[in-house]
Amino acid sequence: MLSATSSIQTADMIAPRDHQARAKHYRDLLVGAHRTIETLQIKMQELEFALAATKREKDYAMSLCVTRTAAEEARLSAFRLAREKAAILMENPDDEPTNESEAIRAIRDPKPKWTAV
Template identity: 60%
Template sequence: MSRRIRTAEESARRESAIAKSAMYTLLADSTAPRDPRMRGDHYRRHLVDAHRTIEILQLRITDLEQERDKIKQAREYDLSLCVTRTAAEDARQDAFRLARRKAAILAEWPHGVPTMLSEEIDCIPDPKPKWSK
């Protein structure tokens, strides 16, 4: 039972592939010598050429795959260095709060006793968001 053709384009593609295959077969047969003993050598030469071409293409494919893998690794590394805007904004805000708290602690005298300066430092408002809303 044959597979149903869905579109004219698929049918044309299939017919084109069949015609191309028939043309290659016809070309190989027309260049073959008439002597049956020489015919085997002729087809063997074609097979050897085909296998060489296949080996060259396989080597090229492996080289391209290795190059693709290197590019993917470089991309993943570059992405690992990136930070989202929200994460950067959170880190910026946290750094400010830490610096403010540390300044307030340094302004206390004696250690642990709040002063007017440490209270003022604690009242400094957080900075406005720079990269996010």
């Protein structure tokens, strides 16, 4: 790609000597430059629109994700709830603990699956 200085020098070297022809020559060059700029601006708008769409898709996908810590906490709380529910089911009808219900409550929490202890 030519630098701005070299393209100006090239435009000056090929410009006609006649004043009116020279003005038309520079106008034609400016028209070409404006067309190129407009084309690039349209392309930039398309790229920005595509980028915004990609960001929206990423944000939506990330909203569906759960952190490892949150997943581990949910997993642990689900286990504790199930353990307590099983222990309650093993109690006597008058809510007195039994050996089985106490044995269920003595079961240790599971080891972390996704996080380190």
